[in-house]
Amino acid sequence: MTLTSLLALVLMAASLAWLHMPMGFKPNAPLSTDMTSGQVADLSIELGTTPKGVAQAIANAGADVSPQLLSLWFRLSGQDRAIKAGSYEITAAMSPRTVLNMLVRGEESLRSLTLVEGWTFKQFKQALSKADTLKLTTQGMTDAEIMSLLGRPNVHPEGRFYPDTYTYSKGSTDIAVMKRALKAMDRQLAEVWSKKSSPLALTSSEDLLILASIVEKETGRASDRPLISAVFHNRLKMGMRLQTDPTVIYGLGDAFDGNLRRIDLRTDTPYNTYTRSGLPPTPIAMPGKAALKAALEPAKSNALYFVAKGDGSSYFSLSLNEHNQAVNKYQRGLSKEGQ
Template sequence: MRRLLWVLVSGLSGLIIWLALFFIRPLPLPHTPYAFELSNGLGLRAVAQQLVQKGVLTEPWTFTWVGRILGEQSHLKAGSYEWTQPLTGWQILRQMARGEGDAWQVQIIEGTTFAQLRTLLAQQPNLRQDSAGLSDIAVMAHLGAVGQRPEGWFFPDTYFYNPGESDWNILERAYRAMNERLAQIWATRDPDLALTDPYQALILASLIEKETANREERARIAAVFLNRLRLDMRLQTDPTVIYGLGADYDGHLHHRDLHRDNAYNTYTRNGLPPTPIALPGAAALRAAVHPLAVSDLFFVARGDGTHQFSTTLEAHQLAVQRYQIKRADRP
């Protein structure tokens, strides 16, 4: 009995010491700083084995066993974990369970086109390119929007992702975010707004986004476009012409381009273009449904990031003479 008791006490003491070391003994890192990439879908045992292979852990069993006892077997968060000093096994497990690693991020800028968005995603490190090679129509079908044109439908924002994550996750989140934001903003629209549905607001917001980055001017530019629509005047906005030119745009907008008719040329066609021409942000969306109460019909760039607004053609022509022709002729 004494021998059995001694064995039990010794075994329990060894177990306590073994666990104590896991919680209090810093593990020697192969080098500092040391980065460890935790991919999506890995369980405790697989992570522990990788840490052993990298020379961080000496054996995988303690990490796996403690993680299971604490119920963390399905809670490890993918990410990039960088350690500048030795940590205990418990500290490493806790960091991964809490997701305290550095996630990657991709920033979608307001005014980006959908084609530019796809290029941006294709350039992201550690992002799985599952949508590569698919047409725009196929991308939208995958998102549950069969037959819908993609331009405008992805909300500009900063999206975080974990190493090995699919590009579909970002596309789905951006698409869902735009649908939600557009619905929320449309619900607050002015009662006398001269737009019939949220999609028209999305189109108008994209024009506003491409015309100005000045937050003080967005609602006034919205008013100009809406005033023109009420009077059945052509919008005559250069960004739509540039969008319609596509690959033919050489970086300069020529007079001849204004007369090249296509569905997006608002110099040759009345009304809004058939789709948005970029991805608008929340400020442009709000401006589209809350235009300023002014009678302006024209605006021209001053060359400093702001615009000169006019209510008459005569005043507009004077503004063009002052701010455009004297500065530089259109090529």
Template sequence: MSRLIGLVFISASFLIGWLWMDYRDYPDTLLGNASPVVFEVGKGQGYSAVADQLAGLGLVRKPRWFRYYLVSSGAAARIKYGEYEVPPAITVRDLVSMLVAGKVRQHAVTFVEGWRFRQMRERLQQEPGLEQQLAGKSDAEVMTLLGAPGQHPEGLFYPDTYFYTKGMSDLAILGRAYRRMQTVLDEEWRGRAEGLPWLTPYQALIMASIVEKETGRPEERARIAGVFTRRLAQGMLLQTDPTVIYGMGDSFMGDIRRADLVQDTPYNTYVRPGLPPTPIACPGAQAIHAALHPEPGDSLYFVSRGDGTHVFSRSLDEHRHFVEQFQKARKHE
């Protein structure tokens, strides 16, 4: 009998030892995914339910051991809720560390330089991971929610890529873009060149938006800003097509007619002196810098070559010559 008990004890000891050796290596076992897997831990979801969910996705092969590891490591009560993306070739230990640290999945939304505010709102509506708080609200209501009642929204949001986690609101993204624009504009305003005609940072922002729409070439932005600065200083009309287009609104069909250039709107710089009342788009950092550091010179005119670059002129006669030259070139294309 004692011999049988000894054998049972030895067998049990061997089994326990074998299980311990196997479990000891378990935290460093690779998960069973060859490609990234996305899953979500809900608010209030317990560690046992998380283990079952991961087992159902094929990530955890031994959910009982996974539960035991969560408890024994102290991670069971520290799992953060949210959306996770589990990369391939990750161990059980690393997965648990991810859950405890709350390294949730990051999404990105990009606002492009030169976009209008309506385009930003449309882009946010395309993000299924965002909580849509702005649906059905007017621009004025949006600005009130952002703590800027009465402000025209155009140009006040910095174009950049913004990262967010699932469940964040579209309003939160706009708030970040709004504050970022204020920060960038204030920094540039403090370091502005001397002798500029802009009385406020907002006027500089208006000019930056015009520069942004006039050229996509970084090397031309300060030069174009210089042209407009000199025209204002000499009491000349800005005569810039992007402001006319903005003032036309939905009636713009892709081409500006002669009649459009004489149609009086607050944004028609062919008939109204000075700057338009608001920005016409969201300028990027380079356009803002150019508006506050215009290139010196004597050119007062520029015309597009048709390839994205421009020819600059000092006199109206010279300008008309280049306009005719490039118009003829386009007719023969």
């Protein structure tokens, strides 16, 4: 028998089987009369589910359709083995054909979570706890336990997760999102650090991550990032303390009430860059790609000071006298920044 003859027989058999489908089954008609208009039903297809199981799951989700007939139609369509596992949503207006096409293409119903540049790990965990349909598996765990679960024992979590938008399907876990954000930061940090071409005050990618987190927290206007980075690089090269408020605030933890006082600047913690030289022991927030690049590629400037001007930008000074004048002009006795 030739290939052409065999194909003709297969098509004939499919056509005959199709003719035997009951008249009540309409592939292009709406699936359900049980679901109200606009109602969305969740449909979860586990890996390894048979076409018959898929048809039953659709019926269980509220579709007014015979799972036996639906399973038969899946088989006759020739796409029953192409159905993909995942989390989907079906509505009353969908037809069996629409649902099958969705399952074959793997068009899952996805949610998204956005991590913002400058967020702390605490804020990340809070966002995860409020994320729609996300399974929370790390609640009650310490930061150290979470990092061990992520395969990074004895690593401080701050700054290790890349700020971006992550999509996930219903039933995904918080630890799965964490793993993706962790690996994304690994990639971004390695990519930026690989472009190091000139001598810097930074000796490792870890230093880069720490400085980038400070640049992220100090930046009000994106265009200022390279100059802010330059100030910190210049200070590190001179052995001058960074004296940056965000590190002090981070060191205060929950004790910070929104008002940074002079006594706070004098109270020593591992993160107080007014009392200690060099970089703090860990990052203080999640830096974005722009902050990482700025930390590696500071502007060519001899500035040693900067102060917020009140419009999102900063004023940069070469000397303490010039800086004090800028503080008087722009801050009018408010707390100093960037000293």
